[in-house]
Amino acid sequence: MLKLDKIKLSLGQTNFSFNISFKAQKIHAIIGRSGSGKSTLLNLIAGFETPQQGDIKWNGTSILSQQPHQRPITNLFQEHNLFAHLNMFDNIAIGLSPNLKLSTEQTQLVNTAINSVGLNNMQTKKPKDLSGGEAQRVALARALARAQDQQNPRPLLLLDEPFSALDPETRLEMRDLITKIQQNFKLTVLIISHNPTEMLDFADEITLIADGKITIQHELSQAKLPKTLAEFIHI
Amino acid sequence: MPAHHLNPSSNRVKIWQLAWPGYLALGFISLLAIAVLSALFGQSEHGLIGFFTLFIDIISDDYIRHITYFSFLQASLSTLAAIIIAIPVARFLYRRQFWGKQYLLKIFILAFIMPTMVSVFGIIAVHGRQGIFNDFFSLFGFERSTYLYGLTGILLAHIFINMPFSARIFLNELENIPPEYWRLSKQLGLSEWQIFTRIEWPIMRLSLPSLASLLFILHFTSFATVLTLGGGPSATTLEVAIYQSLKFDFDLPKGASLALLQLSFCLIFTLFLHRFSNQINLLNSIGKGGMRPKVNSPLSYLADALVILILFIALLLPLSSTFIKALTQTDFSILMSATLWLSIKNSFILAVCAASLASIFTLSLLLSKRALKAHNIQNIGYHMFSSIGNVILIVPSLVFGMGLFLLLRNHVSIFDYGLHIILVINALMALPYILKTLEPAIDSMAERHQKLSLSLGIKGLARARIIDWPTLRQPLGRATALAATISFGDFGAIALFGNDHTITLPMLLYQSIGAYRSADGAIIACILVIFAFGLYAGIERLIGGKYVKT
Numbered sequence: 001m002l003k004l005d006k007i008k009l010s011l012g013q014t015n016f017s018f019n020i021s022f023k024a025q026k027i028h029a030i031i032g033r034s035g036s037g038k039s040t041l042l043n044l045i046a047g048f049e050t051p052q053q054g055d056i057k058w059n060g061t062s063i064l065s066q067q068p069h070q071r072p073i074t075n076l077f078q079e080h081n082l083f084a085h086l087n088m089f090d091n092i093a094i095g096l097s098p099n100l101k102l103s104t105e106q107t108q109l110v111n112t113a114i115n116s117v118g119l120n121n122m123q124t125k126k127p128k129d130l131s132g133g134e135a136q137r138v139a140l141a142r143a144l145a146r147a148q149d150q151q152n153p154r155p156l157l158l159l160d161e162p163f164s165a166l167d168p169e170t171r172l173e174m175r176d177l178i179t180k181i182q183q184n185f186k187l188t189v190l191i192i193s194h195n196p197t198e199m200l201d202f203a204d205e206i207t208l209i210a211d212g213k214i215t216i217q218h219e220l221s222q223a224k225l226p227k228t229l230a231e232f233i234h235i
Numbered sequence: 236m237p238a239h240h241l242n243p244s245s246n247r248v249k250i251w252q253l254a255w256p257g258y259l260a261l262g263f264i265s266l267l268a269i270a271v272l273s274a275l276f277g278q279s280e281h282g283l284i285g286f287f288t289l290f291i292d293i294i295s296d297d298y299i300r301h302i303t304y305f306s307f308l309q310a311s312l313s314t315l316a317a318i319i320i321a322i323p324v325a326r327f328l329y330r331r332q333f334w335g336k337q338y339l340l341k342i343f344i345l346a347f348i349m350p351t352m353v354s355v356f357g358i359i360a361v362h363g364r365q366g367i368f369n370d371f372f373s374l375f376g377f378e379r380s381t382y383l384y385g386l387t388g389i390l391l392a393h394i395f396i397n398m399p400f401s402a403r404i405f406l407n408e409l410e411n412i413p414p415e416y417w418r419l420s421k422q423l424g425l426s427e428w429q430i431f432t433r434i435e436w437p438i439m440r441l442s443l444p445s446l447a448s449l450l451f452i453l454h455f456t457s458f459a460t461v462l463t464l465g466g467g468p469s470a471t472t473l474e475v476a477i478y479q480s481l482k483f484d485f486d487l488p489k490g491a492s493l494a495l496l497q498l499s500f501c502l503i504f505t506l507f508l509h510r511f512s513n514q515i516n517l518l519n520s521i522g523k524g525g526m527r528p529k530v531n532s533p534l535s536y537l538a539d540a541l542v543i544l545i546l547f548i549a550l551l552l553p554l555s556s557t558f559i560k561a562l563t564q565t566d567f568s569i570l571m572s573a574t575l576w577l578s579i580k581n582s583f584i585l586a587v588c589a590a591s592l593a594s595i596f597t598l599s600l601l602l603s604k605r606a607l608k609a610h611n612i613q614n615i616g617y618h619m620f621s622s623i624g625n626v627i628l629i630v631p632s633l634v635f636g637m638g639l640f641l642l643l644r645n646h647v648s649i650f651d652y653g654l655h656i657i658l659v660i661n662a663l664m665a666l667p668y669i670l671k672t673l674e675p676a677i678d679s680m681a682e683r684h685q686k687l688s689l690s691l692g693i694k695g696l697a698r699a700r701i702i703d704w705p706t707l708r709q710p711l712g713r714a715t716a717l718a719a720t721i722s723f724g725d726f727g728a729i730a731l732f733g734n735d736h737t738i739t740l741p742m743l744l745y746q747s748i749g750a751y752r753s754a755d756g757a758i759i760a761c762i763l764v765i766f767a768f769g770l771y772a773g774i775e776r777l778i779g780g781k782y783v784k785t
């Protein structure tokens with residue numbers, strides 16, 4: 001379980017306050033208006049922001065003092081997920097070994113990850129030769145490889161609007177791929193989306209943020225959406 | 236997102252540990268600048284307190300008044316002429332598509348970055364007493380005339396160097412005209428004159444303040460052109476007067492005062508330029524006309540024919556005549572001269588060392604700035620790391636040289652260390668150009684890679700080798716090559732510190748022109764151009780590697 005315990009952070013004029021738990025091995029959608037604090041929440045978890053108060057725990061252990069790369073996390077940003085001058089294989093491998101010196105097991109992991117996202121025979125391609133969807137698949141493959149790394153597994157996947165630049169068909173493909181990978185590899189996924197409706201049949205749980213605070217956290221297996229959430233999603 | 240939050244332990248990291256290379260570079264440059272300034276004030280006829288009386292001298296001293304007046308006059312006229320000619324040239328290039336247009340645009344850049352002494356030689360080869368024009372008119376019985384030297388020659392050379400540059404800037408603006416404007420102009424049936432006044436001129440005018448300010452500074456501080464083509468005391472500028480006071484009169488107090496006066500003017504002009512600091516990007520233009528309506532009227536053809544004639548006389552003739560003159564020589568004995576090979580060697584050493592030093596300074600400053608930014612530290616050092624380039628821009632190389640001469644003359648044998656001093660001056664003079672080239676690349680790299688590198692734990696040498704170097708090597712190659720080419724063709728500091736042993740190709744060319752050895756001059760000019768561009772291509776390839784789009 002991922003727990004944000006009485007986290008407080010002030011950025012400029014905005015005060016953020018998060019006290020929430022996310023169940024492991026589930027897909028959690030984070031929704032809210034622009035500037036509500038969705039990205040800040042993910043940045044806090046990833047270690048890109050440091051809270052002034054509170055603690056962040058993963059399975060009961062505090063990860064607050066860890067550097068971003070030491071945390072059990074992989075990020076998928078909206079853009080700039082790949083290094084433009086590295087080929088696809090190296091872009092995935094760099095997630096396991098920053099100096100690109102891989103052990104046999106790590107090489108195997110990279111190849112498995114490439115197969116899992118369906119990008120076989122494209123190892124030598126550079127990002128400029130990939131479509132938007134393919135580039136996101138490469139980033140997903142890196143997350144997958146990192147999640148399965150025996151020495152330092154990172155089972156938490158943070159997705160910051162990863163579909164926003166994709167066409168509707170590719171979005172669907174990516175959604176299906178994430179669901180498949182999450183189930184097969186038991187990942188915990190937190191995903192920010194500007195399309196709440198899309199999240200209803202994708203996520204296990206939905207969290208609404210407003211004005212830097214958690215407004216509501218709702219398990220989607222429950223029959224009825226709370227009124228606040230329904231109003232926000234316009235259902 | 237404030238960057239200091241990117242790293243939880245950032246508050247514990249000392250600023251010095253993050254940015255010591257930048258602070259060392261900044262400290263060296265600042266100390267040198269302060270020492271040079273102190274030396275100028277110390278030696279000046281006026282001193283620090285009487286500094287402001289300098290401006291009173293402009294009114295009271297006939298000599299200073301005249302050279303100040305002439306400096307302003309030639310700079311204003313050169314700027315005006317370059318811009319007025321550039322406007323129809325840019326329009327011609329925009330509205331006509333023809334074979335070789337891309338090559339012509341490349342020649343435009345060539346003229347701007349060509350070593351100044353070669354440009355001057357080209358102008359002399361066309362307009363000098365033994366030049367092509369006099370040759371042509373003498374066929375019809377006209378007397379050979381010497382109309383070149385003085386204001387005319389200075390204007391012709393400045394037009395040759397800066398008109399193509401201005402035309403490319405205007406062309407950039409024209410290429411940015413949205414296609415909708417042209418659809419609208421067709422719908423409204425606008426005439427050519429209305430297209431110019433309603434669409435093209437308002438767009439071109441946007442870059443006018445920054446372009447005019449930049450050209451004015453370049454012309455005001457022009458040294459090699461005025462020294463060679465000025466032709467006497469009546470056509471002397473402040474820049475040349477500083478040189479004369481040190482080299483001929485050895486009147487150091489006067490030289491220091493003139494240097495301070497020049498520095499003051501440059502400071503004012505740079506502040507003025509900063510006011511209009513919209514980006515000028517020479518390399519943007521693609522030479523495409525977009526959706527502009529075609530023009531087929533006889534008047535337009537006549538106007539374009541006139542533009543082609545101007546381009547031929549002002550640009551292509553001086554450029555080609557140097558090469559033609561060199562290739563048609565029968566006496567190539569200069570190639571056996573030990574002085575020529577010494578000057579080639581010195582020029583190469585200076586160019587490579589100055590460019591390397593400038594690149595090391597720039598990388599130290601900008602990577603330190605990036606490191607501070609990543610920890611959200613925006614102190615004075617952070618701001619100075621990139622703005623030190625603008626500070627250097629204020630100080631012309633001759634003023635810097637004068638200050639260094641005053642600073643060092645009692646401590647070391649100046650002429651024994653001439654090459655070292657020139658190296659430092661040339662490196663500092665190249666700094667603003669390298670900073671301008673590399674800063675956007677490093678900023679963009681930081682924006683794209685910082686968060687990802689941090690999340691994947693890519694740091695230290697691994698980051699430098701795998702991420703930074705492949706991303707930066709191309710802009711670094713371009714910037715270093717540019718710095719080396721500028722230094723290779725520079726005739727500023729070498730004019731002050733050069734002698735028979737400390738000689739470079741531009742200085743040798745200057746001596747040939749001065750001694751009316753035009754045959755030798757043509758060959759030296761060709762060698763200078765070929766080696767300068769060879770050096771550019773070599774360094775760009777060596778550092779930048781083969782072109783890979785990233």
